[in-house]
Amino acid sequence: MGYLAVKGSEEAIRAARALARPTGGRQTVEALATHLPLVLDEIQGEAGVYEPHLAALAFTQARGDVAEAVFLLRGYRSTLPRRAPARADTAELVPDRRISSAFRNVPGGQVLGASNDYGLRLLDLDIGERPDATPDTGIADEAGPTAGTAGVAATASGAGGAGAQAPAGGAGTGPLSKVIEHLRAEGLVAQPGPAEPPQDITRVALRFPASRSARLQALARGQSGAMTSFAYANLRGYGPFHPTLAELRVGALPLTVAHPRTGNPVCIGELPVTEAEAIGQKPDRDNGTLGMGYGCVPGRNERKAIAMAILDAVLSGVNDDAPFDSPLADEEFVLAHVDGVEAAGFVEHMKLPHEVTFASDLDRVRTIRQHVRGPA
Amino acid sequence: MSRLGELAGDATGYSFAFLDEHTKRELRRRTLKAVALPGYQVAFGSREMPLARGWGTGGIQLTLSLVGPADVVKVIDQGDDASMNAVNIRALVTKTTGVRTTRDAGEATLIQTRHRIPDSPVRPGAIVVLQVPFPEPLRLVEPSDAVTRRMHAERDYSKMWLYLYEDIVRYGRISLSYRYPCMVNGTVLMDPTPIPRHDVAKLHQNPTLYLFGAGREQRVYALPPYTDVVPLDFEDHPFQTERAGAPCARCGSDTSYRTEVPGQGWLCSDTAYCDARLGVS
Numbered sequence A: 001m002g003y004l005a006v007k008g009s010e011e012a013i014r015a016a017r018a019l020a021r022p023t024g025g026r027q028t029v030e031a032l033a034t035h036l037p038l039v040l041d042e043i044q045g046e047a048g049v050y051e052p053h054l055a056a057l058a059f060t061q062a063r064g065d066v067a068e069a070v071f072l073l074r075g076y077r078s079t080l081p082r083r084a085p086a087r088a089d090t091a092e093l094v095p096d097r098r099i100s101s102a103f104r105n106v107p108g109g110q111v112l113g114a115s116n117d118y119g120l121r122l123l124d125l126d127i128g129e130r131p132d133a134t135p136d137t138g139i140a141d142e143a144g145p146t147a148g149t150a151g152v153a154a155t156a157s158g159a160g161g162a163g164a165q166a167p168a169g170g171a172g173t174g175p176l177s178k179v180i181e182h183l184r185a186e187g188l189v190a191q192p193g194p195a196e197p198p199q200d201i202t203r204v205a206l207r208f209p210a211s212r213s214a215r216l217q218a219l220a221r222g223q224s225g226a227m228t229s230f231a232y233a234n235l236r237g238y239g240p241f242h243p244t245l246a247e248l249r250v251g252a253l254p255l256t257v258a259h260p261r262t263g264n265p266v267c268i269g270e271l272p273v274t275e276a277e278a279i280g281q282k283p284d285r286d287n288g289t290l291g292m293g294y295g296c297v298p299g300r301n302e303r304k305a306i307a308m309a310i311l312d313a314v315l316s317g318v319n320d321d322a323p324f325d326s327p328l329a330d331e332e333f334v335l336a337h338v339d340g341v342e343a344a345g346f347v348e349h350m351k352l353p354h355e356v357t358f359a360s361d362l363d364r365v366r367t368i369r370q371h372v373r374g375p376a
Numbered sequence B: 001m002s003r004l005g006e007l008a009g010d011a012t013g014y015s016f017a018f019l020d021e022h023t024k025r026e027l028r029r030r031t032l033k034a035v036a037l038p039g040y041q042v043a044f045g046s047r048e049m050p051l052a053r054g055w056g057t058g059g060i061q062l063t064l065s066l067v068g069p070a071d072v073v074k075v076i077d078q079g080d081d082a083s084m085n086a087v088n089i090r091a092l093v094t095k096t097t098g099v100r101t102t103r104d105a106g107e108a109t110l111i112q113t114r115h116r117i118p119d120s121p122v123r124p125g126a127i128v129v130l131q132v133p134f135p136e137p138l139r140l141v142e143p144s145d146a147v148t149r150r151m152h153a154e155r156d157y158s159k160m161w162l163y164l165y166e167d168i169v170r171y172g173r174i175s176l177s178y179r180y181p182c183m184v185n186g187t188v189l190m191d192p193t194p195i196p197r198h199d200v201a202k203l204h205q206n207p208t209l210y211l212f213g214a215g216r217e218q219r220v221y222a223l224p225p226y227t228d229v230v231p232l233d234f235e236d237h238p239f240q241t242e243r244a245g246a247p248c249a250r251c252g253s254d255t256s257y258r259t260e261v262p263g264q265g266w267l268c269s270d271t272a273y274c275d276a277r278l279g280v281s
Helices: A002-008 A010-019 A026-035 A037-047 A052-061 A066-077 A179-185 A212-220 A224-238 A302-315 A331-337 A340-351 A355-373 B002-008 B021-036 B057-066 B084-097 B145-153 B158-171 B271-278
Strands: A094-099 A244-258 A265-283 A290-298 B072-077 B110-114 B127-131 B182-184 B188-190 B209-214 B219-223 B229-231 B258-261 B265-268
Touching: A026 A037, A026 A052, A037 A052, A037 A066, A037 A224, A037 A290, A052 A066, A066 A340, A179 A244, A179 A265, A212 A290, A212 A302, A212 A331, A224 A302, A224 A340, A244 A302, A265 A302, A290 A302, A302 A331, B021 B057, B021 B209, B021 B219, B057 B084, B057 B110, B057 B127, B057 B209, B057 B219, B072 B084, B084 B110, B265 B271
Parallel strands: B072 B110, B110 B127, B127 B209
Antiparallel strands: A094 A244, A244 A265, A265 A290, B182 B188, B182 B229, B209 B219, B258 B265
């Protein structure tokens, strides 16, 4: 009955919206930007817009619903013109954090940066009693020394420094060589393929088979939880890829555009990104190289970047196992379903009135029941 | 009605070794069952632990269910006592128990490890707890747990044998690197965890009790002392351990498990072993 009113009554819609009205304002927006940057990074990554203030507005308006905030920001994105494609080379990225799981140490050192990976996950029951603290951007927690812009900890390796190599100057001072290049130098990992003109799936519809740039964009905009679940299913045996994380880096990526008049490259700013490179376990039978997967997402979202690298590898046909059918190796299955806005929208559309189609269903059900049960 | 309050204990503090006594008792019972059935995966009600889920939460539950005030604990990751994950797990053990820790495998009564078995001899009577990401050796060939349980019940390991055979056809070698599947007591196929084949070779008729804890997958299994542990292989393609590129650049060992560090050469992964050979601690 109330349901019909939703359809019929503007007054009821107004009343429902009033009950769900956001109450947050300036203080909430400021608190989000200051204290909860990771949720804003998640929203910005999935929305495909990097502007922390707008993400804070969206999250406040959505009353803490991440999917809704992403949707609001995507909607706003539709109003923005596309000015120019920017070029970026992640070898130029200045890492705040850079770790490799493939080696105990790597040239330049293992740079922990800010991370809670190795903290005890004990719920801090007093956190609500303390006043807000001023965040020290980029400063590591107690896990490492806090000199410079990031804590630097060579995987302190046994007394005797079997691998300890704290890099002089620490992180944040300049680019570090990429771990994957060490493997490429030995020919263990194939050289990257030729660059193709990027396709923007927000301007040209995603169609299958997708180009690699379209695939990477779709994954970079994917919903963090869905990506994590798909990648986890792969790791647990429902997929063929058994990765080692060659490198994970977090830092500011310089963006360059061609000057509209001169055509010369101009750096227009930096985008914070998380980048992951995962390598496979078994060599390709033809050329003996290891397959790899690539992940790069705006902001700080290590879980999603790693998941993206895993999914990219599987979709690239990197197959560490005897071939078997897995939906994770089907790019339509993965790319069409990792988008959080599409998924949330359609799942929630079940709330819309469906009485017309349901009546049609019931007509068939009643007819079939009569047929199978016989006349009453 | 005060009984409930007594059972709950002091709400503000944590128990010795973090877990409540009921949980520890359940874990020990499951562990005893696992010891009685070598290689068999026993399900247990894995708890959430204050470590990242899947970063050793099964191993730490076993360690905390076994540790007593007189124990001496060693924790390693990749063979390294100073590896960050080992440091973190050791911190939880010491914070919640106050027990003494050591780097010396010969001194520890309880060793928790990820990816390695120490190259130094383990103290007689000590227990080694391995962290387990995937308890199911058949996961490589069959993703469903319901199916693999039936395969174990019927001792149907043909898919695994076929995998090895196809590997030889495809690569000319068995390509399995770590997590090398082994037959235990000639009856059960077991996943030895992602230890290198170098360590797999040590498990056969080993005098130590090995416990395997998978927190995320909620399984515990065990190798009691002097159990037959035989890696799957073929007569004409025998099981092979890893070959390092050079002796340890630091201590010169040519029998330890060594990994390559870019720019530094091959080094012992067991850093306590390496230090002991050099007489440093």
